[in-house]
Amino acid sequence: MIKETFDEVNDKFLSSVVKRLEIIECNIFHQTKEIESLHCQITSKDKELQDLKTKLNDSEKRTAEILNEHEQYSRRNNFSPQ
Template sequence: MADYLKGKQTEDKSDSISIEKHLEDINAKLSNVLTKSDTSILKNLIKDTLEEVKDKFLGSLIKRLEILEGNLFDQTKEIETLQKLVKTKNNEIDILKQKLDDANLKHAEQLNDLEQYGRRNSIRIAGLPSDSENQPSAAVADEMASLLTKKLGMPIATTDIDVAHRLGKFAKNKSRPVIVKFLRRQTKIEIMKRAQMLKGSRLFITKT
């Protein structure tokens, strides 16, 4: 029995030595791989792997940059189109403003001409009595025809008057002046020649 146990221990020891030897062989082989010709292979493999990773990364990055550049180009073209449109609209607005200014100027000139033409046949009379609020133009014309016929001694009918109206806002105990426009300029001329006949009557005739 003792011999058997002794033999078993010897066998186990032998197996242990065998495993250690295998480990040493493996370590030696690994050392050989890392330190000799296989080292360059490993380095090249790592280098190739890094290059591949770099190429993929750069390819992805370049693709994204191309997409961004394309979007930027499209946006730039759109902005340029909008700028041209705004410029065109501004030019159209400037043209319309100029036309409006010209039209307003022409309108003002026409109004001025019309006003001047109207003044050619018009007189202004101050001191005319019988003023009342909301006095109709026809009533003022009747009163003016009667007064001028009586005071100036010239036959003036209501039909000789184009329009007659009070000026300003009505106020009690005051008599607003009157503008009278005649159909014929000659009527105004004759009245102005006789205007001095109203001296002392508290009536005053002037040109408009």
């Protein structure tokens, strides 16, 4: 009788522990998937940021070239021989 009661309590306890472990495993799985997704998003955003930096750098260079050309053109037109 005592052994049967002990075995029954033990089975219920083990069942509870197993259920909790399954819940924890499920949570870990979902968190792992979320982390992988976030890593992909970070990689994508890093690439997007690098592309935007490159475009900005190219735009700044082109703007500097245009300003330089404009300045040289203005100097040529303002040149007056003495």
